[in-house]
Amino acid sequence: MKDRVFAAADVGGTKILLLLAGPQRDLILRRRLFTPPKATPDQVVEVIAGALTGFLEEAGLSPQSLAGLGVCIAALLDFESGVIYESPNLDWHEPVPFRELLAERFSCPVFLENDCNAAILGEASYGAARGHRDAAYITISTGIGAGLYLDGRVYRGSGGFAGEIGHLKRFGKGRRCGCGGYDCLEAWASGKGIARSAGMLWGEGDPGAGTLDTAAVFDRAEAGDPLAGSIIEQAVEDIGISLANLATLLNLSCMVIGGGVARHRPGLVGQIEEKVNYFAVPPAVRVTRVKVVAAALEPEAGAWGMYAAMRR
Numbered sequence: 001m002k003d004r005v006f007a008a009a010d011v012g013g014t015k016i017l018l019l020l021a022g023p024q025r026d027l028i029l030r031r032r033l034f035t036p037p038k039a040t041p042d043q044v045v046e047v048i049a050g051a052l053t054g055f056l057e058e059a060g061l062s063p064q065s066l067a068g069l070g071v072c073i074a075a076l077l078d079f080e081s082g083v084i085y086e087s088p089n090l091d092w093h094e095p096v097p098f099r100e101l102l103a104e105r106f107s108c109p110v111f112l113e114n115d116c117n118a119a120i121l122g123e124a125s126y127g128a129a130r131g132h133r134d135a136a137y138i139t140i141s142t143g144i145g146a147g148l149y150l151d152g153r154v155y156r157g158s159g160g161f162a163g164e165i166g167h168l169k170r171f172g173k174g175r176r177c178g179c180g181g182y183d184c185l186e187a188w189a190s191g192k193g194i195a196r197s198a199g200m201l202w203g204e205g206d207p208g209a210g211t212l213d214t215a216a217v218f219d220r221a222e223a224g225d226p227l228a229g230s231i232i233e234q235a236v237e238d239i240g241i242s243l244a245n246l247a248t249l250l251n252l253s254c255m256v257i258g259g260g261v262a263r264h265r266p267g268l269v270g271q272i273e274e275k276v277n278y279f280a281v282p283p284a285v286r287v288t289r290v291k292v293v294a295a296a297l298e299p300e301a302g303a304w305g306m307y308a309a310m311r312r
């Protein structure tokens with residue numbers, strides 16, 4: 001029986017991944033839970049706390065054996081205070097002392113981290129960015145976000161909001177972003193942005209277009225449809241330019257690409273790499289070799305990052 005175990009959870013808009021592992025990264029249990037629709041912070045805490053209590057029991061472990069709980073979530077949050085300011089996926093827009101709510105339910109140390117920050121820590125510790133001191137994890141999914149790992153540690157910025165690469169401007173013209181601004185990268189190049197572009201192009205005159213999702217746009221592009229091809233090409237270029245700027249600014253040696261859109265399109269990583277090499281200042285990509293690679297731990301990079309945070 002293990003006497004010290006660590007729990008790590010990745011809270012998404014529809015699902016929560018929960019891992020329980022021993023001190024040697026030995027996996028004891030992996031479960032997927034459902035995030036209740038329109039869940040309040042208290043409800044999410046309840047789901048995690050309830051499940052974890054049950055899982056410990058199931059694994060024959062006492063509640064005292066839990067040596068740490070690490071939770072990551074797609075949100076703008078402050079790691080130090082544990083306050084979530086904004087979580088578009090969960091539709092939370094008021095500050096919530098989320099770590100405190102979790103800590104009330106457990107006697108072990110509790111960590112709360114942004115999901116992309118957790119993912120780069122996971123990839124740098126055990127995955128595709130292992131051995132790199134300056135790296136970034138970029139998720140291309142419904143939205144676009146990044147976690148930065150600089151000089152061997154997660155870089156969060158003054159308030160904890162660093163890495164919001166999806167809101168770099170300006171791309172395209174005249175499109176409102178979920179952040180309230182206009183023409184952010186993710187308004188055009190994320191999964192949602194690609195679907196929006198398709199909807200605008202085919203919305204009229206194509207009865208099937210209303211149901212066009214990102215996957216369908218990729219499929220059409222791959223089948224040779226020039227309009228779909230141009231949407232994808234533009235999205236890849238916008239992402240590539242943003243990542244090239246990141247390489248120019250930070251002189252990274254590794255960029256890990258994750259997220260649902262990238263996961264289903266393995267060719268995408270190579271296309272982004274070409275753009276990075278083309279647009280970045282030459283020494284940042286020629287003297288320093290920038291590795292642009294697919295995430296190795298997905299979809300568990302965030303949870304393993306939280307595990308790494310507890311083991312550091």
Ligand SMILES: [Zn+2]
Nearest residue numbers: 167177179184
């Ligand atoms: Zn934005």
